[in-house]
Amino acid sequence: MHRVDGPPVVFVSNCDLLSRPGSQQAGVDIELAGGTVRRIGPTGESPAPAGAELIDGTGLLAMPGLVNAHSHSPENCLRGVGEGLRLEPWLLRMFGSSGLYSPEDHYVNALAGAVEMLLLGVTTVVDHLWMTPPSLDAVEGAVRAYEEAGIRAAVAPLMNDCDFTGELAAASDFDLGPALMSEQVAFLSSEELLAQFEQAVARWHGSAGGRIRILAGPGGVQWCSDELLGGLADAARSHGTGLHIHLLETSLQRAVCDQRFGRSGVEALEDLGVLGPNCSLPHSVWIDDEDIERIARTGSIVVHNPAANLRLGSGRCPVGRLLEREATVAIGTDGSASSDNQNVWEMVKLGALIHNDGPRWVSGADSLTMATGSGYQVWSGGEAGLSLGGEIAVGAVADLILLNRSTDGLAGVQVLEPGLALSESGRSVKHVIVDGRVVVRDGNLATADGAAVREALREQVQRRSREVASPPQGTGEAMERIETFIRSLGDSAATVSNQNRRS
Numbered sequence: 001m002h003r004v005d006g007p008p009v010v011f012v013s014n015c016d017l018l019s020r021p022g023s024q025q026a027g028v029d030i031e032l033a034g035g036t037v038r039r040i041g042p043t044g045e046s047p048a049p050a051g052a053e054l055i056d057g058t059g060l061l062a063m064p065g066l067v068n069a070h071s072h073s074p075e076n077c078l079r080g081v082g083e084g085l086r087l088e089p090w091l092l093r094m095f096g097s098s099g100l101y102s103p104e105d106h107y108v109n110a111l112a113g114a115v116e117m118l119l120l121g122v123t124t125v126v127d128h129l130w131m132t133p134p135s136l137d138a139v140e141g142a143v144r145a146y147e148e149a150g151i152r153a154a155v156a157p158l159m160n161d162c163d164f165t166g167e168l169a170a171a172s173d174f175d176l177g178p179a180l181m182s183e184q185v186a187f188l189s190s191e192e193l194l195a196q197f198e199q200a201v202a203r204w205h206g207s208a209g210g211r212i213r214i215l216a217g218p219g220g221v222q223w224c225s226d227e228l229l230g231g232l233a234d235a236a237r238s239h240g241t242g243l244h245i246h247l248l249e250t251s252l253q254r255a256v257c258d259q260r261f262g263r264s265g266v267e268a269l270e271d272l273g274v275l276g277p278n279c280s281l282p283h284s285v286w287i288d289d290e291d292i293e294r295i296a297r298t299g300s301i302v303v304h305n306p307a308a309n310l311r312l313g314s315g316r317c318p319v320g321r322l323l324e325r326e327a328t329v330a331i332g333t334d335g336s337a338s339s340d341n342q343n344v345w346e347m348v349k350l351g352a353l354i355h356n357d358g359p360r361w362v363s364g365a366d367s368l369t370m371a372t373g374s375g376y377q378v379w380s381g382g383e384a385g386l387s388l389g390g391e392i393a394v395g396a397v398a399d400l401i402l403l404n405r406s407t408d409g410l411a412g413v414q415v416l417e418p419g420l421a422l423s424e425s426g427r428s429v430k431h432v433i434v435d436g437r438v439v440v441r442d443g444n445l446a447t448a449d450g451a452a453v454r455e456a457l458r459e460q461v462q463r464r465s466r467e468v469a470s471p472p473q474g475t476g477e478a479m480e481r482i483e484t485f486i487r488s489l490g491d492s493a494a495t496v497s498n499q500n501r502r503s
């Protein structure tokens with residue numbers, strides 16, 4: 001593996017341009033320098049600067065690179081695991097069978113995901129990095145992979161310090177025992193985790209010329225103490241970075257938060273100082289109208305994960321209602337054990353299809369905006385002074401992809417944005433540029449040996465296959481116990497559920 005130092009100037013000639021959904025231009029030249037877009041003009045207006053790396057854009061469409069605004073890289077070797085399970089038993093199944101990860105394992109999983117994404121035209125990933133156990137060495141493995149692969153990345157080390165599900169169960173005399181997350185994975189104290197976050201920021205935030213960022217990554221409201229939530233929110237703000245937290249993915253999580261706070265978990269997050277333009281909220285399935293108002297008012301960003309929500313039977317994020325209130329919504333694949341790949345084009349298509357039964361439908365342009373400009377905001381974590389991104393404009397970061405307009409996917413497209421959102425699968429991606437460097441040229445990755453990376457991933461799959469086939473004793477019992485508990489709760493959060501069916 002080697003890092004590619006791209007030339008200072010890249011010149012793309014005679015391409016068509018979708019600078020952002022809703023803004024098209026035919027026949028342009030694009031000049032990139034120092035990692036940003038320096039000039040956009042009609043074809044032939046200015047010659048290519050001497051020494052520039054040239055890309056002939058004839059027959060190609062330039063558009064912003066896609067952003068995967070929520071993923072978990074360790075799941076790249078766990079595809080297909082836990083079919084037919086809802087989130088809570090699925091989590092037990094996954095952690096019961098995934099075993100421990102060495103820093104090298106984290107490196108291989110993150111690199112494999114980066115290779116997959118770059119070849120599909122995904123130029124940025126937000127990796128909510130779970131670790132067993134949480135350690136700086138694990139973070140180092142993922143960061144090193146992203147630095148080498150040349151992808152733009154935000155790594156949010158996932159941190160949990162308790163499981164409030166036990167308190168909800170205790171209130172109805174139900175003993176969850178081994179079904180608690182705190183019994184399945186090693187939790188560190190909030191002090192230890194806050195210290196780890198500080199160290200991660202000091203070592204890697206802004207590395208690779210600013211391409212790599214560290215976000216705070218509390219695992220979820222139900223798995224974090226007030227001290228951890230408030231502490232990470234303060235720390236993220238003081239470092240000018242973002243905070244990324246799973247929000248109300250399932251009805252059980254909603255019930256746990258309602259019981260813990262005696263009010264909405266979203267309201268509690270605002271009181272703890274968590275919400276704001278630097279805060280991103282993957283899932284947000286079990287939110288009601290008041291929550292939506294709060295999210296919109298605070299400028300927090302919802303990250304929609306349609307495939308994972310469908311796979312785990314979690315419900316549906318009310319994207320139409322969020323957009324109606326002018327909230328920002330990004331999109332992500334979630335981890336590969338729940339979705340089961342890293343192809344953001346598939347999320348764009350699902351995002352543009354599954355909300356078409358409410359008053360506010362989600363268009364192809366909406367879905368593409370979720371996967372570009374809004375996703376970039378999640379990566380940037382609301383930091384002032386960062387370059388514009390998620391669109392192709394003078395001064396914006398040079399993250400763009402060039403698509404062949406003559407492929408099966410695009411040759412027949414009449415109307416561009418819906419055509420891209422609904423017909424493209426990633427197979428038209430020809431060149432990929434991240435931070436001004438050409439990392440994929442003619443469909444070939446310049447920064448990593450894709451075949452060798454896939455082989456290393458296969459080896460890891462083989463090594464874990466025995467654990468996956470027969471999880472440790474007790475996993476099955478724990479899964480049954482949580483399933484029984486969820487069923488015993490019945491439809492306690494049905495009001496929100498019904499609202500979301502009409503989203």
Ligand SMILES: [Zn+2]
Pocket residue numbers: 070071072128246282334335
């Ligand atoms: Zn997730």
